[in-house]
Amino acid sequence: MKLDKKTISALAEHLESAELNARDVVKITDDHPDMDWDDAYAIQDEIRARKERRGVRIVGLKAGLTSHSKMKQMGVDTPVFGFLADYFSVPEGSAVKVNELIHPKVEPEIAFVTKADLRGPGCNIATVLAATDFVMPAIEVIDSRYRDFKFDLKSVIADNTSASRFVVGGTMKPVDGMDLKTTGIVLEKNGVPVAFGAGAAVVGHPAAAIAMLANELAKRDQFVPAGSLILSGGITEAVAVESGDNVTLHVQGLGQVGLRFE
Ligand code: OOG
Numbered sequence: 159m160k161l162d163k164k165t166i167s168a169l170a171e172h173l174e175s176a177e178l179n180a181r182d183v184v185k186i187t188d189d190h191p192d193m194d195w196d197d198a199y200a201i202q203d204e205i206r207a208r209k210e211r212r213g214v215r216i217v218g219l220k221a222g223l224t225s226h227s228k229m230k231q232m233g234v235d236t237p238v239f240g241f242l243a244d245y246f247s248v249p250e251g252s253a254v255k256v257n258e259l260i261h262p263k264v265e266p267e268i269a270f271v272t273k274a275d276l277r278g279p280g281c282n283i284a285t286v287l288a289a290t291d292f293v294m295p296a297i298e299v300i301d302s303r304y305r306d307f308k309f310d311l312k313s314v315i316a317d318n319t320s321a322s323r324f325v326v327g328g329t330m331k332p333v334d335g336m337d338l339k340t341t342g343i344v345l346e347k348n349g350v351p352v353a354f355g356a357g358a359a360v361v362g363h364p365a366a367a368i369a370m371l372a373n374e375l376a377k378r379d380q381f382v383p384a385g386s387l388i389l390s391g392g393i394t395e396a397v398a399v400e401s402g403d404n405v406t407l408h409v410q411g412l413g414q415v416g417l418r419f420e
């Protein structure tokens with residue numbers, strides 16, 4: 159750790175205020191170039207603790223920057239992990255208010271729900287699939303608090319990996335008999351297909367992203383508890399949205415899920 163406790167809580171407040179007021183800020187490494195990975199996750203953990211102290215429930219976890227399209231789009235090279243708060247969850251088909259956000263983008267993802275604890279180190283595709291209750295389609299709405307979505311890895315980790323809203327829906331299915339590598343997806347904006355992919359785009363297999371999350375949490379003496387909802391990461395580049403847009407994600411064998419922006 160390079161930052162003291164006071165600085166970590168000040169940065170958590172700074173980034174959380176940017177989120178809650180929908181105001182962008184410059185990336186925090188500009189002022190704290192020597193902060194390390196532990197500092198970045200400590201700031202994220204402090205944002206989580208601030209929300210919990212106000213009575214917000216944490217309802218899930220997420221992996222991000224798990225596909226080459228996303229890494230290339232953002233100019234970074236390692237996955238990152240964050241949390242999902244209760245108010246991030248949007249009912250299927252309902253509207254996300256763009257005036258509560260800075261510059262939202264949508265990502266096509268596969269959500270996992272677990273039925274057993276996942277504890278790293280050493281989690282892998284097999285252990286994740288064995289612990290998976292079901293999978294379902296998910297659209298994540300990301301909204302980096304950093305100006306123009308410009309950040310480095312430590313800044314984006316501190317900013318809870320741009321987590322903002324999400325919707326899950328479609329059909330929930332157990333993973334036996336599914337090949338999540340070749341599961342195809344089509345993302346439509348206003349009825350027009352805008353992004354296509356398959357599960358393998360996410361670190362070879364979406365379950366591998368969940369294993370990476372469990373192994374990363376283990377470094378901080380944490381684990382993925384049974385019953386967790388986890389977003390495995392955008393399969394394609396994120397797509398910018400604005401008021402009036404309608405987004406639908408089709409996942410092969412898992413139906414579709416959608417939301418609107420107003
Ligand atoms: C970081 C979050 C990326 C994903 O699914 O790749 C993410 C960002 O691109 O702002 O959630």
Ligand code: MG
Binds near residue numbers: 223298
């Ligand atoms: Mg995502």
